[in-house]
Amino acid sequence: MDRDTLNTAISDGPIRITMNDGSTYDIQDQKSMLVDATTAYVLQRVSDGRLRAVWLSLVCMVKVERLLTAPLV
Numbered sequence: 001m002d003r004d005t006l007n008t009a010i011s012d013g014p015i016r017i018t019m020n021d022g023s024t025y026d027i028q029d030q031k032s033m034l035v036d037a038t039t040a041y042v043l044q045r046v047s048d049g050r051l052r053a054v055w056l057s058l059v060c061m062v063k064v065e066r067l068l069t070a071p072l073v
Helices: 003-011
Strands: 015-019 024-027 033-035 039-045 051-057 061-066
Touching (some): 003 033
Antiparallel strands (some): 015 061, 033 039, 039 051
């Protein structure tokens, strides 16, 4: 994965990143992720409601897919 591809993907809406160990990270918007040349810094909300920072290596990302959002009623 490269920086431009990842930034383009998140600019179009929520995404799911799959890492080479099988773990996945759902990212809702651009405010939850910062990408440099080698790493994506992601804020994830844990079960108790607090935010946790996760560092994801770009070379370990195997897939980025768009998450479908439910329409607002």
